[in-house]
Amino acid sequence: MTELPFDPLELMRNSPSSMNVPGGLLTKKGAQPYVGCVPAIVGTLFFSGAHLSEVHDAIAACFDSYQLKVKPEFTWLFREDPPEGPSKQLFAKAKGLDAMLAAMDEDDGLSFHYTSGEQAHDAGPWEFQVTGLPAWQASMGDWGLCGLRFAVPLLFVEEQPSTFVNLFVEFARRLHAVHGYAGYGLVLSALRDTENQAFEAFLTSKLRGFDAGNLIAGAANAHQGIKTVGWLTAISHGYLEKIGHESTLRSELPMDWFRLHDYGDGVVIQAGPWPEPAPADASLPALLVLPNMLLQSIRTKEIGLHYASANSESRLIGWAATQWLQRFDVPVEQLMAFKAKLLDEPKLTAHR
Numbered sequence: 001m002t003e004l005p006f007d008p009l010e011l012m013r014n015s016p017s018s019m020n021v022p023g024g025l026l027t028k029k030g031a032q033p034y035v036g037c038v039p040a041i042v043g044t045l046f047f048s049g050a051h052l053s054e055v056h057d058a059i060a061a062c063f064d065s066y067q068l069k070v071k072p073e074f075t076w077l078f079r080e081d082p083p084e085g086p087s088k089q090l091f092a093k094a095k096g097l098d099a100m101l102a103a104m105d106e107d108d109g110l111s112f113h114y115t116s117g118e119q120a121h122d123a124g125p126w127e128f129q130v131t132g133l134p135a136w137q138a139s140m141g142d143w144g145l146c147g148l149r150f151a152v153p154l155l156f157v158e159e160q161p162s163t164f165v166n167l168f169v170e171f172a173r174r175l176h177a178v179h180g181y182a183g184y185g186l187v188l189s190a191l192r193d194t195e196n197q198a199f200e201a202f203l204t205s206k207l208r209g210f211d212a213g214n215l216i217a218g219a220a221n222a223h224q225g226i227k228t229v230g231w232l233t234a235i236s237h238g239y240l241e242k243i244g245h246e247s248t249l250r251s252e253l254p255m256d257w258f259r260l261h262d263y264g265d266g267v268v269i270q271a272g273p274w275p276e277p278a279p280a281d282a283s284l285p286a287l288l289v290l291p292n293m294l295l296q297s298i299r300t301k302e303i304g305l306h307y308a309s310a311n312s313e314s315r316l317i318g319w320a321a322t323q324w325l326q327r328f329d330v331p332v333e334q335l336m337a338f339k340a341k342l343l344d345e346p347k348l349t350a351h352r
Contacts, residue, residue: 019154023121023189026198028311035122035189036196040151041275042127042185042211043168045234046222047175050132050146051106058174059130060098062148065170069163070152072126073116078190080111088120106135110146113190121191125153131216145178147219151187161274165232165261172234172263178222179239179266183230183275185211197306201314208327209278209288212316213305225300229291229328231275236266239298252294256349257287257342272346284328286341292328293335299325 023036049055066072074091081087083104085095094100097112104110110132116124132146148171157164168182186203188196193214204212211230218227226239240246246267249260253269261268271287278285303325305316316324330338 020123021186021196021199023192024195026202027195027313032195034119034192035117035124036192037186037188037199038123038125039210040125040127040153040185040187041157041164041183042149042151042187043164043171043180043182043232044147044149044211044215044218044227045168045171045175045177045180046145046147046219047177048138048145049176050110050130051108051135051138055132055146055175056101056104057098058176059148060101062150062171062174063097063128066128066150066167069167070126070156072114072128072152073124074114074126074128075117075124076115076120076190078111078113078115081109082111083108109134109137115187115190117189121189123187123189123196125151125187127151127187129215131219142223144220145222147215147222148175149215151185157275165268165270168232168234169261169263169268172266172268176265177234177263178236179226180232180234181211181226181228181230182232183211184209184277188214194307197315198309198313201306201316201320204316204324205314206280207277208280208284209276212324213303217304221300221303224302225298226295227300227303228325229269229271229288229295231271233269233271233291233295234263234266235269235295235298238266239295240266242298243295249294253290254339254342256347257345258291259348270348273348274346283341284330284338285345286338287345288328289330289338290335290342293330293332296329 019039020035021037022031023034024032077089077091077094079087112130114128116126129149133143137143186200204210259270269291276285276287303321305321308317309315
């Protein structure tokens, strides 16, 4: 296994800015002079109807709330095949998101990716990304779902965990989310995503609490089941019915450690007071194992995480992607032991 000349967990705790990862690290050509990815706290939600005007309004409202409560330092906006305007522009010169959404036809694919890197190809810790199907694809029913992803710096959640939780629940409510999750993740360079997947594959092998894969790939499979669990996990009532309703969550997830936030169309499960990185050299955290096993039956059986590498670099594809999906699975007979293990893990009740 490739080793890095730093301890990721130690740097995240003491010097988050030092975790700006050089572009192309762990690839054949080696590190490049740009920021390839940045650790952050990331929320992802999957929903339907991004071609509808009322969903446009909901997306714009989410973006306005994010800007008001997070105050991100955006620098760039990228769009894929926009119906008007450039595909890359400075954030300071871009129209408001509500105005751009209002100008779109229902058969326009929805693609907005706000980033915060200094240069266009740099990653930064603030990100707001939306991808949505045009009406003609949505009507076919098997093209996946739409997705929204937002990120904040690590220290933001360290200082304001409730603000992030409230934003995630608000967005789930506005978008009528089908499912979603939040926790540790990497914000990769928007323009050079594939060059930085090798580092993401490496980091997720060391820290199981990190998300993997981009929003577009996740949305393509999102209609087949949930992707994963996290610090926050959104589940619609339709999925809850498949595992036994909200009462099942309350009986299986002790409320000293877990909290259920109602978002109208479902609930957000909060596991502990803050995100869990879940180092691979430590035992699995009960805070993630227990909801994972409870929701295992509604998890998607396949997922697109990374693209294949021509240079045999590490990627989460095929068997490796499946292993990532199953990283919190344990034998059923161990569940009682993990419930007992909760006693040694952070309680929510101590941080209310």
